[in-house]
Amino acid sequence: MRDSDIPQVIDIDHEAFPAQWPPISYTSYKQELHNQLARYVVIYKEKRGKTEIGFRKESSWFKCLFNRDRFLDDESISPREDYVMGFAGFWIMLDKAHLTNIAVREAYYHQGLGESLLISVIELAAQLGARTVTLEVRVSNKVAQNLYRKYGFQEAKIRHGYYSDNGEDALLMSTDTISSAPFQAHFQQLKQAHSQKWQRVFTLVNQLN
Ligand SMILES: CC(C)(COP(=O)(O)OP(=O)(O)OC[C@H]1O[C@@H](n2cnc3c(N)ncnc32)[C@H](O)[C@@H]1OP(=O)(O)O)[C@@H](O)C(=O)NCCC(=O)NCCS
Numbered sequence: 576m577r578d579s580d581i582p583q584v585i586d587i588d589h590e591a592f593p594a595q596w597p598p599i600s601y602t603s604y605k606q607e608l609h610n611q612l613a614r615y616v617v618i619y620k621e622k623r624g625k626t627e628i629g630f631r632k633e634s635s636w637f638k639c640l641f642n643r644d645r646f647l648d649d650e651s652i653s654p655r656e657d658y659v660m661g662f663a664g665f666w667i668m669l670d671k672a673h674l675t676n677i678a679v680r681e682a683y684y685h686q687g688l689g690e691s692l693l694i695s696v697i698e699l700a701a702q703l704g705a706r707t708v709t710l711e712v713r714v715s716n717k718v719a720q721n722l723y724r725k726y727g728f729q730e731a732k733i734r735h736g737y738y739s740d741n742g743e744d745a746l747l748m749s750t751d752t753i754s755s756a757p758f759q760a761h762f763q764q765l766k767q768a769h770s771q772k773w774q775r776v777f778t779l780v781n782q783l784n
Contacts, residue, residue, distance in 0.1 A: 583658070584617065585604065591678035607664065614664065614699055618659070618692055619657040619660060660688055663695070672700030672707070689722055714746055727751060730746050730748055731748060
């Protein structure tokens with residue numbers, strides 16, 4: 576994520592979490608982007624030319640998801656022309672990567688984007704030496720819980736009354752050690768299945784266009 580992505584990220588944040596009070600501000604995201612312990616990624620499509628979500632080649636898909644300022648600094652991509660469809664962020668806390676946010680624009684639900692973002696978070700967390708990935712999720716948010724369970728997150732404990740807007744409980748979820756052989760075997764299998772599924776879909780869509 577770059578500074579210039581922040582206004583679009585705020586739109587997505589407000590759409591996804593309307594009950595959040597006070598609403599997240601430009602300044603908070605700006606601070607997050609300059610926080611050495613935080614990492615934020617976006618998934619976007621280029622406004623120029625044909626619609627691309629970047630699944631045609633693994634490298635370009637991966638490139639789309641990386642924090643471009645810190646890791647790629649690829650000035651050939653003009654972020655101001657890109658349309659951000661979703662984002663995710665995490666903090667490195669000792670040996671844990673704690674997912675602080677993940678959201679996709681509603682118009683783009685069910686197209687594998689949330690999963691792409693989670694894959695990139697896990698990969699980036701592993702590169703940064705995190706042992707596990709943790710998160711909190713509302714007990715009522717079954718959609719997100721399904722996504723997390725698919726990727727091996729398990730319920731660690733319940734935080735009672737965690738959400739201040741309605742007093743809802745949070746599930747604290749955690750992965751096993753992400754560098755372990757069993758986790759990696761499962762993760763690589765899921766990643767490959769996801770890539771093959773969406774590659775087929777986007778090839779078909781491009782043929783129809
Ligand atoms: C959670 C969220 C990011 C999922 O994004 P998405 O792009 O629609 O999800 P994907 O298409 O990548 O789906 C990945 C997995 O999520 C789960 N999932 C997605 N939509 C679902 C639905 N309607 N019902 C049940 N499970 C669902 C499934 O496990 C799915 O895997 P599958 O395709 O093998 O069944 C999205 O719903 C969102 O932005 N929600 C609002 C913000 C939010 O709640 N964030 C989580 C805060 S903890």
